[in-house]
Amino acid sequence: MLILNQSEVYIVINTEVSSNKIGGKRKNLDSSNAIENIIGFIILLLTVLIGNVFLKTDMLFFRLLIGLALGYTLTRAYSGFAGSINRAYATGSTKLMRTLMFMFFISAFATSAFLYNSDPTSYNLWVNPINLGLILGGLLFGFGMTFSACCASGVLTDLITGLPRALITLVFFSLGIFVGFPIQKTASFVTNSWVVSSTGKELSGGVFLPDLFKWDGLQGYLGSLLLIGLFCLIVVSISYKYERYRKRNNSYTQHPTEKLQDEYLMEDSSNYSLFSKESYNKLFIKPWTLKQGAVVITLLFVILMGVTKAGWGASTPYGIWFGKFLMNFGISADSISEFTKMPADVFNLPFFEHPITVQNVGIIIGTAIYLFTAGIFKKMFTSELNITGKQFLLFALGGITMGLGTRLANGCNVGALYTPIANFSLSGWVFLIFMVSGGIIGNMFAKKMYSK
Numbered sequence: 320m321l322i323l324n325q326s327e328v329y330i331v332i333n334t335e336v337s338s339n340k341i342g343g344k345r346k347n348l349d350s351s352n353a354i355e356n357i358i359g360f361i362i363l364l365l366t367v368l369i370g371n372v373f374l375k376t377d378m379l380f381f382r383l384l385i386g387l388a389l390g391y392t393l394t395r396a397y398s399g400f401a402g403s404i405n406r407a408y409a410t411g412s413t414k415l416m417r418t419l420m421f422m423f424f425i426s427a428f429a430t431s432a433f434l435y436n437s438d439p440t441s442y443n444l445w446v447n448p449i450n451l452g453l454i455l456g457g458l459l460f461g462f463g464m465t466f467s468a469c470c471a472s473g474v475l476t477d478l479i480t481g482l483p484r485a486l487i488t489l490v491f492f493s494l495g496i497f498v499g500f501p502i503q504k505t506a507s508f509v510t511n512s513w514v515v516s517s518t519g520k521e522l523s524g525g526v527f528l529p530d531l532f533k534w535d536g537l538q539g540y541l542g543s544l545l546l547i548g549l550f551c552l553i554v555v556s557i558s559y560k561y562e563r564y565r566k567r568n569n570s571y572t573q574h575p576t577e578k579l580q581d582e583y584l585m586e587d588s589s590n591y592s593l594f595s596k597e598s599y600n601k602l603f604i605k606p607w608t609l610k611q612g613a614v615v616i617t618l619l620f621v622i623l624m625g626v627t628k629a630g631w632g633a634s635t636p637y638g639i640w641f642g643k644f645l646m647n648f649g650i651s652a653d654s655i656s657e658f659t660k661m662p663a664d665v666f667n668l669p670f671f672e673h674p675i676t677v678q679n680v681g682i683i684i685g686t687a688i689y690l691f692t693a694g695i696f697k698k699m700f701t702s703e704l705n706i707t708g709k710q711f712l713l714f715a716l717g718g719i720t721m722g723l724g725t726r727l728a729n730g731c732n733v734g735a736l737y738t739p740i741a742n743f744s745l746s747g748w749v750f751l752i753f754m755v756s757g758g759i760i761g762n763m764f765a766k767k768m769y770s771k
Contacts, residue, residue, distance in 0.1 A: 320431060321387070325523050330750070337475065345760055347508030347591055347737070348365030349467075350615050352694035352697070353694075355533055355690075355691045355692075355693075355694045355695075355696050355697065356540060356599075356690045356691065356692055358601070358696075359439075359687075359689075359690075359691025359692035359693075359696075360692065362684065362687060362691060363688050363692075365484075365644065366383070366387065366681075366684050367384075369381045370384075370405055373671075374671060375671075375672055375675065376423075378626075378674065379671070379672065379674060379677050381626060382675070382678040382681065383677050383678070383680070383681045384676045384681065385619060385622070385623055385678055385681065385720040386677065386678040386679060386680060386681020386682045386684070387607040387681045387682075387684055387685040387688065388615075388619050389616070389619055389678075389681070389682050389684025389685060390475065390476055390616045390621070390681060390682035390683060390684065390686040390687075390688075390689075391685040391686070391688055391689045392472075392607070392612055392616055392685075393472065393476055393612070393616075393685075393686070394397070394476055394479075394525060394680070394685070394686045394690065395606060395607050395612070395693075395767050396606065396607040396608065396609060396610040396611060396612020396615070396688045397468070397576040397577075397580065397606055397612075397626075398415065398418070398607070398609055398613070398616075398735065399415075399466075399470065399472070399473045399476075400419070400470045400472070400473065400561050400732035400733075400737070400742045401464040401467075401468060401469050401470045401473050401732070402421055402468075403416040403466075404448075404461065404464065404754075404755055404758030404759070405464065405465060405468060405758065405762065406474035407558075407561065407722045408758070408759065409560075409574075409762075410571065410572045410574045411562055411565030411566065411570055411571035411572065411574065411757075412562065412571070412572075412573060412574040412577060413424065413558035413561055413562045414574070414577055415560075415574075415577075415609055415710050416554065416558050417554075417555050417558050417611050418447075418558075418609040418612075419613070420551035420552075420555050421578075421610065421613055422559030422613035422614075422616060422617055423547070423551060423737065423740045423741065423747075424544075424547055424551050424735075425613075425614070425617050426617045426620055426621075426737070426740070426741035427544060427547050427740060427741050427742075427743060428544060429545075429620075429741075430619060430621070430624060430741050430742060430743070431540045431543075431551075431743075432614065432626065433624060434529075434540065434743075435538060435540055435578075435628060436538070439517065439518055439522070439527065439529075440521045440522060440631070441628070442524050442624075443628055443629035443630075444523075444630075444742040444743075444744070444745070445521050445523060445626075445630050445729075445730065445738045445744060446512060446518075446519045446522040446523045446524075446525040446526065446527045446634075446740045446742060446746065447524075447525050447728070447729045447730065447739050447746035447747075447748050447750075447769075448509070448510065448512030448513075448515075448523065448524045448525050448729065448738065448742055448746065449512050449513050449525055449526060449745060449749055450508055450509065450511060450512055451508040451509075452506065452727040452728060453727070453728050453729070453735070453749055453750055453753070454511075454610055454749070454753050455727050455728075455753075456723075456724040456725065456726070456727030456728025456729070456735065456750070456752075456753075456754070457724070457726075457735070457749070457750045457751075457752070457753030457754040457761070458464055458724070458753050458756060458757035459720045459721070459723055459727065459757060460720070460721050460724030460725065460728065460731065460732070460735075460757060461724075461753065461754035461755060461756060461758035461759075461760075461761060462720050462724075462757040462760055462761035463716070463717040463718065463719070463720035463721035463722075463724060463757075463761070464529055464717065464721065464732075464754075464757075464758055464760070464761065465717065465758055465761030465762050465764070465765050466483065466601025466713040466714060466716055466761065466765055467485075467488040467714050468484070468717075468722065468732075469481075469482075469484075469488060470721065470731055470732040471484065471492070471633040471634040471721070471725065471731035471732060471733065472633045472642045472682060472731075472732070472733055472735070474488050474489050474492060474718075475633070475682040475683050476484065476683070476684075476686040477685065477688070478601070478683055478699060479686045479687050479696075479699070479703070480686070480690070480699045480700070480703070481702070481703040482700065482703070482704065483703065483704060483705075483714075483749040484703055484706065484710070484714050487715055487716050487717040487718065487719055488715075488721075489637065489718065490715075490718065491715040491716075491717075491718030491719040492634075492637055492718035492719070492721055492722040493637040493638060493718075493722065494637040494642055494645075494718070494719055494722060494724060495642055495718060495719040495720065495721065495722020495724075495725075496634060496635070496637050496638030496641070496722040496723075496724075496729075497638040497641040497642060497659065497722075497726055498722075498723065498771055499638070499722060499723045499725070499726025499727065500636045500658075500659035500660060500661055500726060501658060501659055501660045502637055502723075502726055502727065503608070503726040503727070503729065504659070504660035504661070505660060507697055509726070509727055509729070510524070510651055511524070512524045512526075514526055514527050514745075515533065516528075517530050517532035519574060519744075522727070523557050523744075524746065525744055525746045526661060526701060526745035526746065527743055527744065528543035528546060528743040528744070528745060529542075529543045529743055531543070531546075532546075534738060535657075536763055540545045540599075540743075547740070547743075555755045559746070561649065568671075569581050570670075576606075577602040577609070579606060579704050580606050580607075580608050580609065583605045583606055584608055589659050599750075602689075603671060603692045603693060604692075604693040604694065610613075614661055618735075620738075620741060624741075627674075629735075630733075630734075630738030630739075630741060631733045631734075631737065632675055632731075632733060632734040632738065633675065633679060633682075633731055633733050634645070634722075634725040634730065634731040635675065635725075635734075636673060636676045636679060636732060637660075637722065638659070638661075638722070638726075639665055639666060639673065639676070640676075642655045642659065642661075642665075642666045643666060645668070646666065650666045650766055652666040656739045662671075671672070688746075709768070709769075712767065713768065724757075730750075732754070735747065735750045735753065736750050736751055
């Protein structure tokens with residue numbers, strides 16, 4: 320996901336090519352482009368000023384700021400969700416997957432501060448149903464991530480770093496969501512859960528983990544955190560075993576972006592002065608480590624949860640955008656509503672009055688701000704402009720399968736994985752299993768496709 324995404328897909332760009340590209344970029348990072356730097360700060364200033372003046376409510380402005388911070392963080396930390404599988408398959412590195420487990424645990428820990436001694440039903444917790452839809456959705460989403468090298472949040476950052484791939488993915492992603500809306504709203508295998516807990520029944524119909532540990536003396540949150548910690552440790556253990564297996568078989572290569580992060584981490588910062596090229600490099604260019612990115616994203620998630628009483632979502636607006644696009648051809652909102660089983664109001668709502676839409680736009684702008692202030696915008700924007708016809712078809716396949724997957728699973732990597740886990744929903748862990756399985760199947764299929 321994010322920068323140099325195609326290096327994360329085994330059959331798009333091999334590791335040797337990616338390493339050379341990263342090596343060249345490292346040199347460019349150390350000699351930042353002054354004009355790009357200035358443009359970056361101008362974009363930041365204008366976004367904040369225009370957003371504050373023209374967005375209709377303070378909450379929309381808040382969403383914009385959260386989006387800016389998310390986009391900036393995801394890009395500067397070379398982080399994301401899709402890469403957790405694609406990197407492991409392509410290079411053998413499971414560092415990103417292990418980092419995600421760290422982020423999941425500290426996010427759940429932080430969320431417990433809101434929920435303990437309060438009514439969990441007063442929050443919009445994403446305790447999703449556990450059913451066939453969740454399984455199929457996870458498989459489809461993981462499968463699609465392989466070809467597009469991104470997910471619902473990643474496709475937004477990649478509109479800057481990989482425009483053709485991301486734009487094709489986004490169009491078909493939106494189509495998949497739009498077509499999937501009526502299934503999500505009416506199909507019993509998506510709406511009904513095989514297992515339901517008492518509080519989960521009052522939320523979205525799934526299993527709320529604290530319900531299973533009411534006897535632990537802390538309203539179930541102690542037992543839930545211990546269980547989540549156990550799940551995280553299991554994934555970390557499997558990840559290390561897989562990485563050791565790849566190393567024994569001489570098929571492990573450190574992922575280029577992780578190597579870049581490690582190089583910057585080892586730099587001596589003792590001689591930095593405030594007004595110097597080295598200081599600017601440290602403050603605005605130097606990539607953050609995966610773990611630093613995880614901590615910042617967790618902080619943003621906690622702020623989002625505290626202000627909105629809901630988690631992080633990204634994919635639903637894509638289907639709404641597709642509906643709005645159809646309205647330009649004379650199709651009424653009522654007709655679209657009848658097909659999608661969604662309220663007509665969501666399609667009639669002005670573009671910049673939908674909170675998640677504003678947040679998503681912020682992610683795109685936040686990505687651009689980092690690339691400009693780091694002086695690498697032109698280099699990254701032009702790095703993936705040429706694609707083949709076969710790639711076009713595979714990016715489209717990735718987009719539409721991810722879109723359909725989000726409707727069956729009631730969310731994407733942030734809406735069906737990260738937020739549910741942070742909200743103590745068992746469904747997030749079920750989604751993880753099948754998303755990983757889908758990613759493995761997708762990588763195997765993609766390898767065969769590109770070898771032809």
